[in-house]
Amino acid sequence: MATGEMGAGTAMAMRIVAESARLLGAPRLIPVASAHIDGALYHGDSGTIFAERLVEGGASVAVRSTLNVGALDLMGCSRVRLAEPARGMARRMMEAYRKLGCEQSWTCAPYQAGHRPALGSDVAWGESNAVVFCNSVLGARTNRYGDFLDIACAIAGRAPDYGLHRPENRRASVIFDVSALKPVFLSSEIAWPVLGSLYGRLVGSDIGVVTGVPASPGEDALKAFGAAAASSGAVGLFHIAGVTPEAPDAETALGCNEPASVIRVTRQMAADAQMRLSTAGPGEKIDAVAIGSPHLSLAEFDALEKLVAGRRLRVPIHACTGRHVLAELDKHGRRQALEALGVVVVADTCVVVTPILPELREGVLMTNSGKFAHYAPGNTGYSVLYASLADCVESAVAGRPMLKELQS
Numbered sequence: 001m002a003t004g005e006m007g008a009g010t011a012m013a014m015r016i017v018a019e020s021a022r023l024l025g026a027p028r029l030i031p032v033a034s035a036h037i038d039g040a041l042y043h044g045d046s047g048t049i050f051a052e053r054l055v056e057g058g059a060s061v062a063v064r065s066t067l068n069v070g071a072l073d074l075m076g077c078s079r080v081r082l083a084e085p086a087r088g089m090a091r092r093m094m095e096a097y098r099k100l101g102c103e104q105s106w107t108c109a110p111y112q113a114g115h116r117p118a119l120g121s122d123v124a125w126g127e128s129n130a131v132v133f134c135n136s137v138l139g140a141r142t143n144r145y146g147d148f149l150d151i152a153c154a155i156a157g158r159a160p161d162y163g164l165h166r167p168e169n170r171r172a173s174v175i176f177d178v179s180a181l182k183p184v185f186l187s188s189e190i191a192w193p194v195l196g197s198l199y200g201r202l203v204g205s206d207i208g209v210v211t212g213v214p215a216s217p218g219e220d221a222l223k224a225f226g227a228a229a230a231s232s233g234a235v236g237l238f239h240i241a242g243v244t245p246e247a248p249d250a251e252t253a254l255g256c257n258e259p260a261s262v263i264r265v266t267r268q269m270a271a272d273a274q275m276r277l278s279t280a281g282p283g284e285k286i287d288a289v290a291i292g293s294p295h296l297s298l299a300e301f302d303a304l305e306k307l308v309a310g311r312r313l314r315v316p317i318h319a320c321t322g323r324h325v326l327a328e329l330d331k332h333g334r335r336q337a338l339e340a341l342g343v344v345v346v347a348d349t350c351v352v353v354t355p356i357l358p359e360l361r362e363g364v365l366m367t368n369s370g371k372f373a374h375y376a377p378g379n380t381g382y383s384v385l386y387a388s389l390a391d392c393v394e395s396a397v398a399g400r401p402m403l404k405e406l407q408s
Contacts, residue, residue: 001156009057013155020149021160030122030161034064035154036110036134038126039147040097041353042071042090050148051096054155059100062157066105066115068127069295070094071354074106075323075347077335081355100151106348107322109223109295111138114324119245122165124153128235129227129294129371135237137222139245141165144236164236170246171255172209172239175262176202179212181270189224190274190388192217193370195265196225198273200233202263209239209253216243220297227294228370277373277386280364286385287363289396290351292320293371298328300389305338307393313342314399315366317392318357320350342396352379366401368392 001014021029039047071090072080082090098104107113111133117123117140125131125142126149134140143163145153153159163169176199178186185191199208217225222240229235239247247253291304296319304319319338326347329335335345344356351357352375357365365382367373368389376384387395387403394402 007058009054009059010155012057013054013059013152016149016152017156017158017160021162024160024162026160026162028161029158030165031157032063032124032153032159033121034115034117034123035061035150036066036068036115036123036125036127036130037097037102037150037154038068038145039151040067040070040094040102042086042093045089047147048089048093048096051093051100051151054151055096055099059155061101061151061154063154064115065102065151065154066107066110066113067097067102068106068130069108069349069353070106071349073346073348075326077326078318078344078346078356080349081359097151100155102154105322105324107295107324108293108350109297109322112219112223112295112297112324113322122159124150124159126150128230129223132226132230132235132237133223135164136226136239136244137219141170144234170207170237171257172207172247172253173260174203174206174208175250175259176208176210176265177212177262178210178265180264180266181212182267183214185270186213187217188388189221190368191270192221192225193228193368193373194270194274194277196228197232197277197370197374198265198269199225199238200229200231200235203229203233203235205234207237207239209241209247209250211241211250213240213243220300223294224370228374231371231374274386277370278384279377280383280385283364284400285364286315286366286395286401287360287382288318288357289315289366289392290318290320290357290372290376291368291389291392292346293350293352293369295350296321296325298325301325301329301334303389304343304393305334307390308338308341308343311341311397313396315396316342316344317396318344318346318351320346323347352376357382366392366395
């Protein structure tokens with residue numbers, strides 16, 4: 001491949017993979033079963049030129065490759081304020097990845113759109129929440145592949161053998177004990193982004209096993225936990241004893257070794273972690289509500305519909321999702337009904353990575369997403385109020401913050 005026998009595009013991709021392996025100290029390359037590509041999000045012209053160079057060189061992906069969010073809502077649900085020439089370059093970039101043979105998934109939650117690698121399989125995934133879900137909940141093996149290395153691995157069908165591909169590097173060294181928290185809190189939707197942000201901040205790039213969870217919180221909660229953890233820390237893999245596939249118990253997750261440290265989470269720590277997710281000061285103002293980072297599942301739309309209950313919103317709720325969910329919503333007119341009430345459905349992208357929210361100098365964004373809470377201030381200029389989905393909906397209906405106290 002590297003010598004050009006399969007074309008110039010494949011040669012460039014293989015050279016990138018091989019050189020990355022050398023820099024990382026990997027002893028060999030290993031085959032991968034699939035890829036999830038984060039590099040198709042427009043951050044500048046160089047990314048578009050890179051993708052088009054691969055296309056011009058005749059490259060195509062060798063394994064199943066889904067696409068993370070792009071910079072445009074190609075489904076036409078929401079209005080993206082990206083101006084020319086950036087808009088045209090973003091469209092060219094998305095088209096180049098289509099020509100490379102990638103699936104037009106355009107979602108940060110490919111695991112809820114049918115892309116679910118088998119337990120123990122090696123893959124090359126980008127996008128931090130997708131990586132941590134793939135490793136932790138599905139038990140497949142991937143490192144946090146950066147933009148452009150992800151598509152290079154997809155074209156080569158190979159990745160460097162290092163990091164989380166190796167079983168010995170997947171063992172936990174930290175216990176994150178939540179047994180002191182109330183079961184009613186652990187079973188609530190609000191708990192998991194809060195705990196994920198705390199986990200990421202305290203555990204960092206280490207691997208931890210969460211103990212004290214009485215029952216599986218469900219995929220949407222695990223999605224929210226992993227996304228927040230991967231945003232606040234360099235988390236690529238977590239274990240939850242009795243829940244995730246490589247942790248039937250804490251001892252197995254630790255590889256029968258003693259933990260290097262034990263973090264005992266108190267109710268006050270959980271309360272403080274929630275407070276840290278809000279950057280807006282006290283007041284009577286919200287300018288927008290945004291949910292869906294990672295992208296909303298169909299079950300989360302079910303919950304949204306029940307909470308809205310046919311009421312008109314005074315502040316719009318931007319609901320980000322993938323086209324796999326959009327297709328289900330469109331079957332029975334559910335999207336149109338939500339839009340009539342003031343919900344702005346956003347597909348293929350999200351409000352934190354491309355300009356969709358109104359331009360405001362001191363805007364306040366309310367969200368139930370730990371990942372949105374982490375990135376929104378820097379990416380959008382809005383300050384953040386973090387709350388549960390129920391509080392977000394009630395606030396959107398009332399037109400002002402309606403917050404309940406955290407019961408940890």
